[in-house]
Amino acid sequence: MFNGKFLTPCFKSKQPWKRLLSTQPSVVLAMSGGVDSSVSAALLKQQGYKVQGVYMRNWDSLDEVGHCTSKADWEDVQKVCSILDIECSQVDFVKEYWNNVFEKTLTDYAQGVTPNPDIGCNSFIKFGSLLDKIPEGTWFATGHYCRTNNGKLLRGLERNKDQSYYLSTVPEAALRRTLFPLGEIESKVKVKQLATDFGLLDIAKKKESMGICFVGQKRKFASFLQEYIDQPPGPVIDLDSGKVIGQHEGLYGYTIGQASRICHGSHKWFVADKLLDQNKLVCVAGSNHPALFSDTLVAKNWTWIHHQIPTLPVQVDAQVRYRQSPEKAILSQTPDGQYALRFTHPIRAIARGQQVVVWDQDWCLGGGVIDAVL
Known part of the structure; x- marks a missing residue:
């Protein structure tokens, strides 16, 4: 009951x-x-x-x-x-x-x-x-669009809708009880x-829902967060020149790699960093600026879904976002017990707090929260 x-x-x-x-x-x-x-x-x-x-x-x-x-x-x-x-x-x-x-x-x-x-x-x-x-x-x-096999989480056959990324913290015991x-x-x-x-x-x-319920379908996420987070406006800095090019409305409303909505000169400006202690938003001109790319990250709060933990270091397929093609990377453990991923090719807009998830072909091994981008 x-x-x-x-x-x-x-x-x-x-x-x-x-x-x-x-x-x-x-x-x-x-x-x-x-x-x-x-x-x-x-x-x-x-x-x-x-x-x-x-x-x-x-x-x-x-x-x-x-x-x-x-x-x-x-x-x-x-x-x-x-x-x-x-x-x-x-x-x-x-x-x-x-x-x-x-x-x-x-x-x-x-x-x-x-x-x-x-x-x-x-x-x-x-x-x-x-x-x-x-x-x-x-x-x-x-x-969810995914599969299981003896407690292993596998990608769904509909690869464009595969949602194993979102289940990367669900333990094996739960997956053994679950049907997809x-x-x-x-x-x-x-x-x-x-x-x-x-x-x-x-x-x-019915139109597919793309937003988060608590925000609402017709509302900007930043305006919602403004009701709960008290952060003052501050300067926007051009990474290359160090000059102030505008003002942000609160750092919580910006994500690494996104268009900043800053109007300055003829360029379109993109978020490269957030300096919380200085309340500064750092931007670069153009969506493919080298500062937006990195090949190494460190993750914390790592979850291994299955008890068969691979011998490290090991090559894996990795994603730092749901809507991203898997990229080859070497997964290793750091001396302090966290996990590092070095990608074969630099990845655009890796952000702290995002979930990095790794696969062995279709088998989702688990993942962790990005703690540092190197």
Whole structure:
């Protein structure tokens, strides 16, 4: 029996997640209201599972300009589950999300680094608080594009949508309990076609969410952070000349490698560094300035997903961002226990706080938080 607090049970489920005496294997599916988790629900039911959908409520305040889509997404989850004739419930993780993900995100931005809250949400909420409430013997499932094999995390066949990067901190024990129904599907187009075939026409046409719920769909991230982080404006410095070329609105609102929105001369200026102790933003002219490239980084808080840790140093495929082609690099351990990666070719815009993730071909080994760029 699920031992968590539910906000809203749905349809015929008076006791959500209670395992029925049945020969059907049970699976609890994390549902978002989007096409990926909806098709996952249909596929699991088609494969003979007793599917129970759950929608996680992680945020509870309205956005000033747009709004968090949580209410509409929950309504879509209920519609999908009604069409598929499966049970669903909503569970509240607002407190857990605030304490374990949101506050850390704010702290990181205030300290001048660039975190990835999606990785934190998977680690602490979806594969943490949520999975902890699912009884042993019941499968867990998500709509991520990835695969597993004996606890190993593998890239999804749809390489353009592969999401193993976001699961690089999920431990092997959790992966052994998890199903990824979309892992073997080779294209997003096929997923949308399946949604139509399963009678989920509205979901098939639904626009894919690209933002973070607590920011809202129509709002700039920097303006959102301004409400929580008190940092004064300061000078913008041209790295090459050392001259002041403008003023920034708070260092938290800038990411290494991004266009700075600074108007000075005929150049387009890009962020090369943030000097927190001096409250200075350092920029360079042009998106391919040499200062934006580096071939070495050091990472902390490293997670090895599987117990088969490779002998170091070792050549791996590595990514410092989700939307990046894998690059060859040599992974080694530093004398103080951190991990260093030296890339074969310099990588653009490596930022402290980002997650670097490594693979052995399709096998995701794990990753860590970038602590230094050399």
